[in-house]
Amino acid sequence: MVIGSNVVVDISHHNGSVSFGKLAAAGIVGVIQKATQGQSGRDPTYNSNRKKANAAGLLWGAYHFATGSDGLKQADNFLDAVESFDSTVLVLDFEPNPTGPSMSLEEARSFVTRIHDVTGRYPGFYSGHYIKQLLGTGSDPVLAKCWFWLAQYGPTPVVPPNWDKWTLWQYSDGAYGPEPHSVPGAGRFDRDTYNGDLASLTAFWGT
Numbered sequence: 484m485v486i487g488s489n490v491v492v493d494i495s496h497h498n499g500s501v502s503f504g505k506l507a508a509a510g511i512v513g514v515i516q517k518a519t520q521g522q523s524g525r526d527p528t529y530n531s532n533r534k535k536a537n538a539a540g541l542l543w544g545a546y547h548f549a550t551g552s553d554g555l556k557q558a559d560n561f562l563d564a565v566e567s568f569d570s571t572v573l574v575l576d577f578e579p580n581p582t583g584p585s586m587s588l589e590e591a592r593s594f595v596t597r598i599h600d601v602t603g604r605y606p607g608f609y610s611g612h613y614i615k616q617l618l619g620t621g622s623d624p625v626l627a628k629c630w631f632w633l634a635q636y637g638p639t640p641v642v643p644p645n646w647d648k649w650t651l652w653q654y655s656d657g658a659y660g661p662e663p664h665s666v667p668g669a670g671r672f673d674r675d676t677y678n679g680d681l682a683s684l685t686a687f688w689g690t
Contacts, residue, residue, distance in 0.1 A: 484661075484662075485652070485654050485661050485676045486640075486676065486678075487652065487676035487677050487678050487679065488512075488676060488677040488679060488680060488681055488683075488684055489663075489674065489675075489676040489677075490510060490511055490512040490513065490676075490677065490681070490684070491511070491512065491513040491514070491515065491651060491674075491675040491676070491677060491684075492506065492511055492513075492514055492515075492666065492672040492673060492674055492675065493514070493515040493516070493517075493544075493546065493653065493672075493673045493675060494514060494515075494516050494517070494532070494672065494673070495516065495517035495526055495528070496517070496526050496527055496528045498672070501532060501535075501669075502668075502669055503532075503535045503536045503538070503539035503541055504539050505666070505668045505669040506539070506541065506666055506669050507539045507540055507541055508668065509666045509667045509668055509669055511541065511666060511669075512541065512542055512681065512684065512685075513541060513542035513543070513544060513572070513677075513684070513688060514532075514536050514541050514542070514543060514544065515543075515544035515545065515546055515572060515574060515675075516528070516529055516532050516533065516536075516543070516544070516545055516546070517529070517545075517546055517547075517548060517576075518545040518546065518547060518561060518564045518565055519547045519548070519557075519560050519561045519564045520547070520548040520550065521548075521549075521550040521552060521557060521560070522550075522552055522553065522556045522557055522560055523560055524548075524560075525560075525564055529545070529564065542570070542572070542684075542685075542688045543570070543571055543572075544571060544572030544573070544574060544688075545561070545564075545565045545571055545572070545573055545574070546573075546574035546575070546576045546607075546609060547560075547561040547574070547575055547576060547594075548576045548578075548580075549575060549576055549577050549578070549580070549585070549586035549590070549591065549594070550580050550583060550584065550585070550586060551580060551583065551584025551585050551586055551587060551590065552584070552586075552590070553590065553593070554586070554589070554590035554591060554592070554593030554594040554597070555593050555594070555597050557586075557590070557594055558593070558594045558595075558597035558598055558601075559597065561573075561594075561598075562597075562598070562601055562602075568602045570688060570689055572607060572688055573598060573602065573604075573606040573607065574606050574607035574608070574609050574632060575591065575594055575595060575598075575606050575607070575608055575609065575629070576609045576610075577591055577608060577609060577610040577613060577614060578609070578610060578611065578613050578634065579613050585613070588617055588618075588623060588626070591608075591626060592623070592625045592626065594606075595608070595625065595626065595628070595629055596625065599628075605628045605629045605630070606629055607629060607630050607631070607632045607650065607651070608626055608629035608630070608631055608632065609632040609634060609651075609653070610631075610632075610633075610634060610643075611633065611634035611635050612635075614626075614643055614645070615643050618643055618644075618645055620644050621644075621645075622644060622645045623645055626645060627645050627646060630650040631643075631645075631646040631648070631649050631650055631651075632649070632650060632651040632652075632653065632675070633649040633651070633652045633653065634653045635652065635653070635654070635660075636653075636654060636655060636656065636659045636660030636661075637660070638661055640652045640654075648678060649678055650677070650678055650687070651675045651676070651677055651678070652675060652676050652678070653673055653674070653675045654674060654675070654676060655673070655674045656673050657671030657672050657673060657674070658671070660674075
């Protein structure tokens with residue numbers, strides 16, 4: 484049993500047709516969907532899934548898959564795709580890019596700063612071994628302003644020194660990591676637990 488409130492999943496077009504009603508019925512509270520990738524990529528299921536999730540009463544979030552290119556242009560692509568920022572959790576997905584160059588720390592700083600300048604808040608920063616590899620025991624004062632979403636499929640969350648805690652922990656990709664991997668009645672998902680209770684999660688999501 485993982486710690487925290489295990490009530491969030493993250494999805495993309497790779498999940499195919501998602502039954503948001505079944506997610507809600509199984510106790511899932513929030514969904515974070517891939518919106519964009521790089522300077523121009525868009526997830527074709529983002530807008531339709533957002534409407535379906537809202538209709539099911541689920542909290543909604545959006546993430547951007549980072550690539551090794553201009554951080555400002557990537558941020559603008561993300562903001563344009565998301566459109567509405569009210570009660571939408573925003574996240575930078577900072578991990579190795581399997582199809583090309585990966586985002587650098589400098590590009591990440593540009594990205595999160597642009598998000599802050601436009602929306603008034605810093606996005607979440609999703610990463611695992613990649614940020615640990617780049618920062619080591621060092622710190623980055625700009626990225627530290629972001630709340631941290633840890634990607635780690637081991638039994639115990641290990642947070643890089645740049646953050647004092649994890650806010651979300653992606654503990655499973657639906658196949659690896661601690662149980663549970665699936666959502667009853669809805670199938671296997673990337674599963675995420677929140678570092679707090681449900682009331683705290685709702686308050687966090689509204690900021």
